[in-house]
Amino acid sequence: MSLLPLENIPGPLPATVPCTPSPLPAPAPSPLRLAPPARLLRQTLVILPVLLIGVWAVVDWRTVYEGTARLASADPWWLLVAFFFTCLGWLSSACVRQGALPERLPTGLLIASQFAAGAANHVLPASIGAHAVTLRFLRGRGIPLARATASLALYSAVRPVAKTLVLLVFLVAFPDLPQTGELVPDKRTLLLVAAGVTLGLTVGVLLVATVRPLRRPLLDALRCALTDVRVLHTRPARILALWGGAAAAPLLQASVIFAVGSALGLSLTWAQVAFAFLAASTAVGAVPAPGGIGPVDAAVVFAMVALGAPVDISATAVIGYRVLTVWLPLLPGALVLSALVQRKVL
Template sequence: MRKDVVPVSSPSPLPPLSPPAGPPPCPPARRVSLPAARPVRLVLCLSPVLLAGCWALADRPVASEGASRLAAADPGWLLAGAALTCLTWVAAACVRQGSLPDKLPPGLLLASQFAAGAANHVLPGGLGAHAVTLRFLRARGVPLDRATASIGLYSLARSVTRTLVLLAFLAACPARRRLGELVPDGPVPVPAAAVAGGALAVAGVLLTVVPPVRRPVTGLVRAALADARAVHGRPCRVLALWGGSAAMPLVQAGTLVCVGTSLGLGLPWEQVVLAHLAAGTAVGAVPAPGGLAVDAALVWTLVSFGAVPAVAAATVIGHRVLNDWLPLLPGALTLSALIRARAL
């Protein structure tokens, strides 16, 4: 007997699921430049120029007196002093390059050192120049620890070579005996040594007891030692580091010699150089913007060597105008241009 085959109907396909109710998905966000960021960036770029203007207005009597004295000076010697001032930035750029194994662009490096001079009028003790250089090295891709170690090697080389040059002039110049009159009587080195010893003791305790302080300092020391070995393994870096460090105080003192000769200071050039080195070494660590403490000590030293007080003061003012005030506005503009070009 044949059984009827009952056809089995295939299941109907499921209807498509309807999208869930709700707002449609948001399109991917696009990067939109905020118009409000442009004025802020413009203010940051022009801030060095504004600070330079405020500084000039605050010390207007000093600037006007120095300009009046320089107007009656010998222009030939002033041009020679201006040329030596330009060599100061070249020497600083050489020392910066010599303190780092990486190759830096020479033009931007020289421009950064020119702009660093304007920054020194805002932050004391050379911190402005170090801050500009640190931003410049970071923009070139140098890690933070190696950039900081480079600044430390730069400062160490300058301090060591300046001391050696001062000792050489003390040994060769007979006027060194007059410097003893400038040292105040009394146990002055004892408090200074106590303060230095206390600072070293506190730093040692912090490095020993506090691990969050010890780790970055240890890494910084390792980076500094590694870069110092790499730098001193290349003769061109050694020449740039130590040769530039020795040239910087001599070039700066040469500018003072030119200004003093133009004003008729009446001292031999070796005494003027010795006065500049001694005054800068004695009070160079005083945190005063623009080197005001160094200027006061320099006038005092020149007078002790036999210069007329009025001429000595005019010489120091002229040196400050020629070395700092004339390049101040161009340096601030260069700093602003480097910020706008994202080189810092």
């Protein structure tokens, strides 16, 4: 028996012939529904900063206890001044981040991200934690990956250059600083620094030349960096934020040490403490320690002793500096970091 085409069937179609596929029945809800991987990862990132801080506090508890106990007998007004300079340090970091990018960033979220980046910076070496937090923040603001990476590179390049320029200004402005010759790096140290820079550049060139997946992102970042540097240096506001913030950062850190030392009865002037910090952090700041803790601390104590300060007061001032700039804001910074991750800002 032959079948007639549908268009030749007289009258409307039968009700049993559907025009669209019927929807499938909804599956029964599973009592043990697993969260998606992205949600599990975000929940882990929310809890991870607090867990890392707990582990670090257990490992380095003696330093925290001794520093807090010594600061308990210090002048509270000078400690308040030191805390004020610590807060200004976060603002200077936010200024440099904004100065390294042509796009306008929201001020409140930028400062909050840098406060959170400080907590991450003291957990991972070589500023990896701070750069990772900032990169996530920039990507969340819609900044392309190449431009965000170029911004991080410019930030990392400007800060040591600005610190070196400030150190040279101190050498010219204060030629009568005593015993400065002991703080100048010897030829062996300069050769090691030159060898490290040469090795880093060589490894970078080899990676670009041999690893094809890295070639395009690195070249795009370099191209964006050169373009952004040219654009940024045509805007006075960006120049002031970039170079002014980078130059102010080490001076604010030195001011924290000076204020803590003054609370403990340190006899050095602000210029001597600032010069000691600049010389010490410039000489050993490239050592990849978390937040510069360790090598920089020892170098700053040595520099202050070379300028005539007692060893015990110098060491206590540096410990107090670390307590104010690292330990006190560490837990609030980790909580802010977790909140930014939870709100999908990072």
